[in-house]
Amino acid sequence: MRAALMLMPLLLAPDASNDPRLEPILARLAEEAEAFANAATRIVGQESLQQKALVTRRRFRLRVGQDALKPPPPQYRQREILSEYGFSVFREAPNSLHELRKVVAVDGMPVAGSARARETLTLGAVSDDDRLKKRMLREFQKHGLTDAAIDFGPLILLFRQRELSNYRFEIAGEGNLGADPAIIVGYQQAAGPALLTIFEGNRAARAPLAGELWVRGGDYLPLRIVLRSSPGENEKNVVRHLAEVDYFRSGYGVLLPASVRYRRLAGDDLVVENVCRYSNYSMFSVDAEIKFEPEPVAEPH
Numbered sequence: 001m002r003a004a005l006m007l008m009p010l011l012l013a014p015d016a017s018n019d020p021r022l023e024p025i026l027a028r029l030a031e032e033a034e035a036f037a038n039a040a041t042r043i044v045g046q047e048s049l050q051q052k053a054l055v056t057r058r059r060f061r062l063r064v065g066q067d068a069l070k071p072p073p074p075q076y077r078q079r080e081i082l083s084e085y086g087f088s089v090f091r092e093a094p095n096s097l098h099e100l101r102k103v104v105a106v107d108g109m110p111v112a113g114s115a116r117a118r119e120t121l122t123l124g125a126v127s128d129d130d131r132l133k134k135r136m137l138r139e140f141q142k143h144g145l146t147d148a149a150i151d152f153g154p155l156i157l158l159f160r161q162r163e164l165s166n167y168r169f170e171i172a173g174e175g176n177l178g179a180d181p182a183i184i185v186g187y188q189q190a191a192g193p194a195l196l197t198i199f200e201g202n203r204a205a206r207a208p209l210a211g212e213l214w215v216r217g218g219d220y221l222p223l224r225i226v227l228r229s230s231p232g233e234n235e236k237n238v239v240r241h242l243a244e245v246d247y248f249r250s251g252y253g254v255l256l257p258a259s260v261r262y263r264r265l266a267g268d269d270l271v272v273e274n275v276c277r278y279s280n281y282s283m284f285s286v287d288a289e290i291k292f293e294p295e296p297v298a299e300p301h
Helices: 022-044 065-069 114-126 130-141 155-157 161-166
Strands: 043-054 077-091 091-108 166-178 181-189 195-199 203-207 209-218 222-233 239-250 255-266 269-286 288-293
Touching: 022 043, 022 077, 022 091, 022 155, 022 166, 022 181, 022 209, 022 222, 022 255, 022 269, 043 114, 077 114, 077 130, 077 155, 091 114, 091 130, 091 155, 114 130, 114 195, 155 161, 155 222, 155 239, 155 255, 161 166, 166 209, 181 222
Parallel strands: none
Antiparallel strands: 043 077, 043 269, 077 091, 166 181, 181 209, 195 203, 209 222, 222 239, 239 255, 255 269, 269 288
16 A cells, blocks of 8 residues: 555534444444454455556657647556455564465466465465565566555454544445445544555655445445545645445455455546456365365355
8 A cells, every 4th residue: 555645534414423323333343353354364365456557658759730739648558467365464563464466367368377376375375484475475566567556455454443542433424335325434543653655666655544434224334445545745736545445244254355446646637546356255274284165155244
């Protein structure tokens, strides 16, 4: 994930922080975050990442006539990367969960067999060797992505019980997410370390978090986490980072990411967009060998 931030204000109803729904919503959110933390390192799936990235113009082109009065239209490059996908912790940071990937195909061209890639990913996830995990991170980044926005899938972990006191929460309104009526909860980080890290070249900046939580009306199941930041301002454009993570309740009884959409904008202009979709989740156990348990049919909750 990505610089020093200008938080976007939320339009909140008067006394929204006193809404009686807020306490049970946060209790359900923390419960689901703990369940994810306990199960994530034993779950692998498949990620399809589609990237649309602005092409930087390096060559001078002479333009005449009426066309010379208009700015040239933006040009975008499309990439698609299919990976086996999972979660792990590093020995040097045992309290942080990170995404791991093993690339299967790039722009439709096979890189590795899916079964072998899943086995390699799983062995890396359970290994105590951080070098193996970092090697997978480097391999993923070398495939020419303009902006490899990562670690959005575990975003729900920001709202474990011990973290809730770091945020201000207020009911921001209601809406619909697909067929589900939803309650929208605004959040803004008010304490604790800045958790959003933005890399620009060799520089890294950190920023507090702000955005929205969408929970299902009635049972308060978390459905979507929205994150917004404006990490800097130059003379012409404000750079903004926007992310949406949609979750579904899996057959394993825990929330898992269904999709991630990340966008970086300069003013109103799109610089890069990553859309990730997730499927084919399995839970594995490690005895004498790795055994995968296909996802059972999820029960309604």
